[in-house]
Amino acid sequence: MKIICIIAAYNEEKKIANTLDDVKKYLDNIVVVDDGSRDNTVKVAREKGVTVIEHKINRGQGAALETGNTYALKHQADIVVHFDADGQFLAKEIKDIIKPIKAGYDVTFGSRFLDKKSQVPFTKRNIIMPLAKLINLVFFNVRTSDPQNGFRALNVKALETIKIENDRMAHCSEILAKTRKYKLKYKEIPVTVLYAEFGQKFNSGFKILSDLFVNKLTK
């Protein structure tokens, strides 16, 4: 069974080496999609011996993940794992996210709210995430405990069905919505999210909403 880990990276020269070292312990096939970084992300990733695909200009995380998905499909992947470059997720949990796919699910979503392992900041836990959940429920009829988690796994059926059209951060909601729309079998599993000074700010929520809205209009 061929499992490919796709890591979208943008200006991550400081963190990507550690992330790649961690992921390599669990998976052999790693694809870094560099999204037009201005730093040495590509060089660092190449030195780690992983496959690197380069976007010539920055197009957003959603666009980078879709490039990775396309590559994975072309290279006969059975399962694709989406993982962040910034060390927010734990590589040892990759096996947990793959497990349901092997058991017959089409998509697995990581959730930081299913247990108490993640120290989610107060405003994120109590204001931003409940709002995002409400938006997902109202606009897409999607009910998940974590609406904006980038740690997920997809099988071939899901990869062929879900084409990410939102180039930027709205892709998380889009993947959830399309999973439901195409009646894919999905499961949420608890994952740990480590918080430092990264992640989305409050106003990025409005940007996500605006992207989703305009994307609907241009259909």
Place this chain on the structure above:
Amino acid sequence: MYQQIIAAIIIVFFIIRLVSLKRSKNLNTNEFVFWLIFWILAGIAVAFLKQIDQLVAKMGFSSSGINFLLYIAVIVLFYLIFRLRLRIFKLDKALTKLVRDIALNNKKD
């Protein structure tokens, strides 16, 4: 009267500019026709400002014809911005596709 003359001069200026852009092939036919109709309609509106005044009054609004034209102009502007945004969004998508194809073509192993 003076306002109408100034407005007419501005409109004529834009129509001349439009024709010269078309002649130098810097404007495609669709855009040319769209803007030509736009400025002709603006010219008609300015020419019949008094009648518009009466029409607006008949419709029961207290505002004058020039205000009415201003409202219409704002609505048209909003619509044009909206169209522009959608166009940029589509261009954005095309750009992403191009960047993706180049990235994948460069990685053919």
